[in-house]
Amino acid sequence: MEPTLVEKKIQPEKSKTRSAKRTIRKVAVLGSGIMGSRIACHFANIGVEVLLMDIVPKELSDAEKAKGLSLENKQVRNRVVNDSFQNAIKSSPAPLYHKSFASRIKLGNFEDNMKDIAAYDWVIEVVVENLKIKKIIYDQVEQFRKPGSLVTSNTSGIPIHLMAEGRSEDFQRHFCGTHFFNPPRYLKLLEIIPTQKTDQPVVDFLMHYGDLYLGKTTVLAKDTPAFIANRVGVYSLMRTLQIVEEMGLTVEEVDKLTGLVVGRPKSGTFRLSDIVGLDTTINVSNNLYEGLPTDESRNGFKLPTIVQKMQERKWLGDKTGQGFYRKIKTPEGQTEILSLDLNTFEYRPQQKARFETLESTKSIENVKDRFAVLLAGRDKAGEFYRRTFLDIFQYVSNRIPEIADELYRIDAAVSAGFAWEVGPFETWDAIGVKKVVQLMEETGKKPAAWVYEMLQCGHESFYKVEGGQKQYYDIPTKSYKAIPGTEEFIILDNLRGSGKKVWGNKGATLFDIGDGVLNLEFHTKMNTLGAEVVEGITKSISLAEKDFAGLVIGNDGANFSAGANLAMIFMYAIEQEYDEIDFMIRQFQNTIMRVRYSAIPVVVAPHGMTLGGGCEMVMHADRVQAAAETYMGLVEVGVGLIPGGGGTKEMTLRVSDRIEAGDVELNALQNTFMNIAQAKVSTSAQEAFDLDILRRGDQITLNRSRLIADAKTAVLDLVEQGYTQPLPRKDIKVQGKTGMALFKTGIYGMLTGRYISEHDAKIANKIAYVMCGGDLSYPQLVSEQYLLDLEREAFLSLTGEKKTLERIQSILQGGKPLRN
Structure with missing residues (x-):
C-alpha cells in the first residue's frame, strides 16, 4: 500500500516556513472520548505515531470479575481507552483512511503511561470540559513533558488563558487552544487560539501544520466565548429556531429551507440537530447566554420553547432514539421516519414541503446566485430568509473586532466548521452589500458602523479578486488585502474574468x-x-x-x-x-x-x-x-452495465502486470473481477x-x-x-476459456445459492468474458484495443436488456439502486 503524500513530505528540511525546525513525529492524546479517539485517528491518518490515554477504572466490570481479573491487571487498567478506541474504529463514518492505520496508535492510561510523554513532540488534551480536572491533568503533563514540546487543548468552552494560569514559563509559551470539529477527519475547521503568552512561532507552526499536514482550514481565533465558529453558528441555529417558532413552520419546511438550496448540509437544521445531539447545542447555547452579558444580541441564545420541551422529554436526537424525527417499524416490518409536530408535540407521517420561492431557484445552479432570489420571495420562504439572513448579517458585522479582526476569518470558520458552502459575508456580498443594508434598515436593523464607512469609501463588496487571488476588505486600513495562507492555492473560481x-x-x-x-x-x-x-x-x-x-x-x-x-x-x-x-x-x-x-x-x-x-x-x-x-x-454494475470507458480493460491490464510480478494468475483475476462485479x-x-x-x-x-x-x-x-x-500496450495476458470456466462455475454457484439474480449473473458473465479475452482457446497476449472492443460490445448488449433499463430508470428517478 502506498504511503500518503503527508508521510512523504513530513521532513523538516522540506518546509519553507519560519517554524520549519519543529518536527512532529509523535503525538500524545489525553482523553479517549468521542473527540479524543477520533483526533488520535486523524493523526494516525497522516503517518504520526500516537499515544492515546485515559483514566484507570476504579471498579471491575462484571465481565472482568467473571474472568478473575484484578484492578492491577493491564487489561483492566486500559479498559476505558480500549473500549473507546474500539468504538471509534468501528464507527461510521470511519475515522481512519485505512484500517491498518490503527496500528499507529498505542493505548495507555494516565497513571502508567503519562511518563511516556517525555518522548512526544505534542500533547493534546481532550478530557472532560471541567477546568479543575484539566488543571490536574496539566500538573502531570508539566511533570513529564520535555521542554519545548507543544501542549494544546481541544476545549470548546473553557477560556484558554484560564488553563495556562499557574504553569511554568516554558509551558505557557508552548500552550495554545487547538479546537477540532467533530468528526475531525471530515470537518475541515481547526481553530487555533493562543493566549497572550503563547510564542508567535508556535502559533505560526500550528497554523501551517494544520493546513498542510492535517488538511484543515486553520483559523486564528481570539480567546472569547466559543471562539468563532460556535459563537456564530450556534447563534444562527438558535435564532433560526426562535424564528421558526414565531412563524409556525413545520420540521419538514425548515429542513427544506435550510439545506442544499442555501449551500448547507442536505440534512437541514432539524435532521442535523438529531445527528449531532440537541444536548450539545443546548449546553453551548446556555453557556454563551451566561458568558456574554454585554452581547447586544444575547437573547438570541435563549432556548425557544420547542427546545425546552425537547430537553424536558429527553428527546435529544439519534442518541436517545428520537428528536425532531423518529424512526419506527410499521406493522408490515417496513422502516418509517416520522416527524415531530411542533404544535402538538406528537409524531406524525412526514409531509412534503413546497414553496414558490424555492421552485423559482431550481434552474439556478450556482448557490450564490440564488440568495437574491430567495430574499425577494413573497411567500413564507422569502420572509424566513429575510428574517434569518438579515439577522445573522447584523450579528457578524458586530463581532468584529470582538471575535476576529478580519472578516474572512468568520467566513472561513463558519464554512469549515458547519459545512456551509458560502460564509455569511460571502452571502452578503452575493446579494449586494448596499442592497442588504437597505433591507436591514427597512426592517429596523443596522449593521456595524464599519460597514457604512466601507461604503462611504467607495468599497461595495467584502471581497474581490485581483490577479487570480481573492482579497478581503481590511477594516483598519480601509483597503483590500490578500487572504494570508492562500497564496499557494489555485482556486478556479478566482481565475474567472482574469x-x-x-x-x-x-x-x-x-x-x-x-x-x-x-x-x-x-x-x-x-x-x-x-x-x-x-x-x-x-x-x-x-x-x-x-x-x-x-x-x-x-x-x-x-x-x-x-x-x-x-x-x-x-x-x-x-x-x-x-x-x-x-x-x-x-x-x-x-x-x-x-x-x-x-x-x-x-x-x-x-x-x-x-x-x-x-x-x-x-x-x-x-x-x-x-x-x-x-x-x-x-x-456500472449497479445500473446493469459493465465499465465501458476502458475500466474493464484497464483492470485486466493491471492484473496482467501483477501476474508478471509473480502473483497467482487466477487469484489475481478473481479478486479484480469481484471488485468490479460488486461495484466496490x-x-x-x-x-x-x-x-x-x-x-x-x-x-x-x-x-x-x-x-x-x-x-x-x-x-x-x-x-x-x-x-x-x-506506446499502446499489446502485451496484456488473458486467460481465455481457462479463466471463463472458473468464473462460470463461481457465478452459477452464486446464482443457485440465490446470492445474485439472473440479471446479476448475466452482467457478471459479461465482465468475465471481457477480462478473460473472450473465446480464446488458451491463455495468450492481447492488445488494449482488442479488450476495448470486447468491453464496448458487452456494454452495448446490456443497454438492450429490459432489466438494465429498469436499473437506470431507478437511479435517474430516485437515486436508489434497484436489485432485479
Whole structure:
C-alpha cells in the first residue's frame, strides 16, 4: 500500500516556513472520548505515531470479575481507552483512511503511561470540559513533558488563558487552544487560539501544520466565548429556531429551507440537530447566554420553547432514539421516519414541503446566485430568509473586532466548521452589500458602523479578486488585502474574468494556471461526462500538446464526477438507437485513451465522488493527485452495465502486470473481477490503492484547497523527469476459456445459492468474458484495443436488456439502486 503524500513530505528540511525546525513525529492524546479517539485517528491518518490515554477504572466490570481479573491487571487498567478506541474504529463514518492505520496508535492510561510523554513532540488534551480536572491533568503533563514540546487543548468552552494560569514559563509559551470539529477527519475547521503568552512561532507552526499536514482550514481565533465558529453558528441555529417558532413552520419546511438550496448540509437544521445531539447545542447555547452579558444580541441564545420541551422529554436526537424525527417499524416490518409536530408535540407521517420561492431557484445552479432570489420571495420562504439572513448579517458585522479582526476569518470558520458552502459575508456580498443594508434598515436593523464607512469609501463588496487571488476588505486600513495562507492555492473560481481562460464550452472550461500548465474544469450537473466534457478533454490535450507543458484535469465542484451521462444512454436505449450508443462509447473510449497516450503529461485530480467514467479517467492518467476524501469505484454494475470507458480493460491490464510480478494468475483475476462485479467504492483515496485504482507514484493531498496546485506540481515534476509519450500496450495476458470456466462455475454457484439474480449473473458473465479475452482457446497476449472492443460490445448488449433499463430508470428517478 502506498504511503500518503503527508508521510512523504513530513521532513523538516522540506518546509519553507519560519517554524520549519519543529518536527512532529509523535503525538500524545489525553482523553479517549468521542473527540479524543477520533483526533488520535486523524493523526494516525497522516503517518504520526500516537499515544492515546485515559483514566484507570476504579471498579471491575462484571465481565472482568467473571474472568478473575484484578484492578492491577493491564487489561483492566486500559479498559476505558480500549473500549473507546474500539468504538471509534468501528464507527461510521470511519475515522481512519485505512484500517491498518490503527496500528499507529498505542493505548495507555494516565497513571502508567503519562511518563511516556517525555518522548512526544505534542500533547493534546481532550478530557472532560471541567477546568479543575484539566488543571490536574496539566500538573502531570508539566511533570513529564520535555521542554519545548507543544501542549494544546481541544476545549470548546473553557477560556484558554484560564488553563495556562499557574504553569511554568516554558509551558505557557508552548500552550495554545487547538479546537477540532467533530468528526475531525471530515470537518475541515481547526481553530487555533493562543493566549497572550503563547510564542508567535508556535502559533505560526500550528497554523501551517494544520493546513498542510492535517488538511484543515486553520483559523486564528481570539480567546472569547466559543471562539468563532460556535459563537456564530450556534447563534444562527438558535435564532433560526426562535424564528421558526414565531412563524409556525413545520420540521419538514425548515429542513427544506435550510439545506442544499442555501449551500448547507442536505440534512437541514432539524435532521442535523438529531445527528449531532440537541444536548450539545443546548449546553453551548446556555453557556454563551451566561458568558456574554454585554452581547447586544444575547437573547438570541435563549432556548425557544420547542427546545425546552425537547430537553424536558429527553428527546435529544439519534442518541436517545428520537428528536425532531423518529424512526419506527410499521406493522408490515417496513422502516418509517416520522416527524415531530411542533404544535402538538406528537409524531406524525412526514409531509412534503413546497414553496414558490424555492421552485423559482431550481434552474439556478450556482448557490450564490440564488440568495437574491430567495430574499425577494413573497411567500413564507422569502420572509424566513429575510428574517434569518438579515439577522445573522447584523450579528457578524458586530463581532468584529470582538471575535476576529478580519472578516474572512468568520467566513472561513463558519464554512469549515458547519459545512456551509458560502460564509455569511460571502452571502452578503452575493446579494449586494448596499442592497442588504437597505433591507436591514427597512426592517429596523443596522449593521456595524464599519460597514457604512466601507461604503462611504467607495468599497461595495467584502471581497474581490485581483490577479487570480481573492482579497478581503481590511477594516483598519480601509483597503483590500490578500487572504494570508492562500497564496499557494489555485482556486478556479478566482481565475474567472482574469484573462486566464483559454477555451470553453457549455460543460467545460480550460484555464491557464501558469508555468505552461493548463487545467480542464467540468461544470455539468454532478460533473457528468457528456459530449461537452468529452470535447473539452480532447481539445485540452490538443492545445496542451501544441503550446503547453502539460494538463491537469480537476475542478472545484462538490464531487469530481458522477460518471457518464446516464440520462442520454437511457434515452437512446429506450428509442433503440444502438448506433448512437455505440458511437458514444467508442468516442469516450478514444478520449480516455487520449488521456493515457498524449504527448504531454496529464494529471487527474479527483475528489469526492469519482465514479464510473470519472474513475476510468483517473485510471488512465499519467499520475493521479487525489484528495484524501476521494470515493472512487467502477459502479456500472449497479445500473446493469459493465465499465465501458476502458475500466474493464484497464483492470485486466493491471492484473496482467501483477501476474508478471509473480502473483497467482487466477487469484489475481478473481479478486479484480469481484471488485468490479460488486461495484466496490473506496471510502478514501488511501483505500483506492487496495482496489488497484491508484498505483505506485500516485499521490494524496490532505487539504482539498491545495489539490489543483499539487496536481500542477505533479505535471511539472513529470516534465522535469523527461516525460515521454507512452506506446499502446499489446502485451496484456488473458486467460481465455481457462479463466471463463472458473468464473462460470463461481457465478452459477452464486446464482443457485440465490446470492445474485439472473440479471446479476448475466452482467457478471459479461465482465468475465471481457477480462478473460473472450473465446480464446488458451491463455495468450492481447492488445488494449482488442479488450476495448470486447468491453464496448458487452456494454452495448446490456443497454438492450429490459432489466438494465429498469436499473437506470431507478437511479435517474430516485437515486436508489434497484436489485432485479
